[in-house]
Amino acid sequence: MLQFKAVTLSALVGVFSTSLLAAPSPITDSQKETAEQLIQTALNSDMGYDIVTSLTTEVGPRLGGSEAEARARNWGAELGKELGFDRVSIEEFTMPFWDRGHLHITLTSPYQQPLYGTALGGAAPSESEVNADVVYFRDIHALTDIKDKELKGKIAFVDGDAMVKSQTGAGYGQANQRRRIGWQHAQRGGASALVVRSVGSDSHRFPHTGMMSKNGDEWATIPVIAVSNPDADHLRRLHQANKPLSMSLHSESKWKGEVSSGNVILDIIGSEKPEEIVLIGGHLDSWDLGTGAVDDGAGVAITTAAAALIAKLPKRPKRTIRVVMFGAEEVGLLGAFAYAKQHEANLANHVVATESDFGAQTVWQLVSNVNSDATQLVDDIAKILSPLGIIRGGSDVAGGGPDIIPLAAKGVPTIRLNQNGRDYFDLHHTPDDTLDKINPEELAQNIAAYAASIYLLADTDVDLKGAK
Known part of the structure; x- marks a missing residue:
């Protein structure tokens, strides 16, 4: 015999009231359609794999402060121009150089x-x-x-x-x-x-x-x-x-004095709010034992390719999308701190930031640290990403990635597309960090997730900062 729990009239009224009064999604049907198109395009594109192949093959290992890292900066700037970014620049800083x-x-x-x-x-x-x-x-x-x-x-x-x-x-x-x-x-x-x-x-x-x-x-x-x-x-x-x-x-091994390093900046300028910046990136340097494919050539490729796909849309999103290829991360987040210092007067216009720096396996979770009014936007982005096997994680998770730490400390909101890192510490900082460890289909899933989520964050009118 089936047993039913008694439901009071007031409880039913509460259920229906909540349903009827639920806030409409901040994502329009048109934005949702564009995001879904970006996902499909990314899944069928080899752009990201081509980028990481080029970086690891043409430049190779890129120890922070080395001649190879300088070549990588030139490589990144040329890539940005080739992919049609609206503004490409290199912001230099000095650092002490340690040689193995x-x-x-x-x-x-x-x-x-x-x-x-x-x-x-x-x-x-x-x-x-x-x-x-x-x-x-x-x-x-x-x-x-x-x-x-x-x-x-x-x-x-x-x-x-x-x-x-x-x-x-x-x-x-x-x-x-x-x-x-x-x-x-x-x-x-x-x-x-x-x-x-x-x-x-x-x-x-x-x-x-x-x-x-x-x-x-x-x-x-x-x-x-x-x-x-x-x-x-x-x-x-x-x-x-x-x-x-x-x-x-x-x-x-020893220190060899002060040298130059730098961050490569690639911008897609917003169509309505160009002063507001959605920042994404990875770190361009690597340790010198392998070719830095997983750490962090993959992150550079994922974020650059995602932004480049957005740049191919008929119309620019409202906010500026900025890809930062951070320099000298491995030796102390030096590029990250340099960026935060150089842009300190404009950090209020950085509406959200994130980094890909945990390998090349698939994204499985979206977490965020935005104001409470913007949480629904991130919740709805997660729904669009769910066919990729991505679930919604915490809505009060600080971070965004290692190079985002100085920005987050200054109050910049963050999201993070968490990757499956099961094999990451097999390869991390070893001679085994080479291109063959990257699965092109898994890399494409990352790019799809970044392209859709970053487009929606850049094209929204929702204030992600504000008061928590």
Whole structure:
């Protein structure tokens, strides 16, 4: 026998009242149709894949501040002109340049075995060959407990665990502590060098590089090297077997003075509110071990192609769409901070910002941090994106991407099209970050999501900023 819950008349009236009084969508039928057309066009276009192919092949690795990054800026400006952007410019800034140089690292006890390692950004050179016993630390917490000068004449090795693969990259921040601050404690302890387990989720003998953190205004004065996860596993097994560990290493990494970097700016000028800016982008630089396809050639390609498809529409959207190819992200968000400083007087006109910088797998979620009155607009954008397999996430999620952090801190609203990052930390900052890891169909899905959402944000009259 079917059972029914009693429903009061007042409850029914409330349901019908809510339904009848629901606010109309801020997206017009014409805008919705255009957004859906952009999605279909993007899904059938090779533009994004062609862009990332060109960047990684014609320019290659693009370490922040290097000659290669300068070539990448010229490449980005020429691409913007070729794709029909209304305004193309390069905004330069100065930065300190760190160069990796040559490295060798070898296990010398209990036997000879080459290790696969890479210097971490900001590390100092070894003035001569370092031959020393190794002191094993299970994790970063064990290293932070050492006393001053306790490691004099030793090499410190900080273990840890390989990151668990996850859609969101959960665990990166915690694992990254050994890379960022480990040197401060090893150096305080008097160590001759620090070796850490790579921050990554892979099981390949590819070490992960990355930037360390400064201690105030000071950088490391010792070599700091990340070894691959299999090599770290091997060192752990030897330690657990009570084998004496020693290493030999020599690193040439060092700072080489001030150089120029810059951000490439590509604008599609708005038809009615050209002073209002919808900012999207990715970072143009990469680490030098691979060709920077996933991190972040893909992001540059996704956002540039999305904007270029919008530029092909019969009419420009109301607001200006700005693509920023940020420089020197990997070495400390330097381009992001330079942009925020250079445009500080005009940040009130930046109505929303977002970045693609989490690989090239499909977008699965849309999150936002806009004022409450604009939430319905983002909710309705998510409905249009839903056939792409994208769900609506939180409406009070700060962020927008690494290079958006300085803008968000100044009050610029953000959205983020979250990508599936399950393989991201297999490739991140390694020699394995190459073009073959990008699936053209997955890249096209990203471009479709960006093209539709950015068009709708640029063509709306809804105030995304305002009071929260």
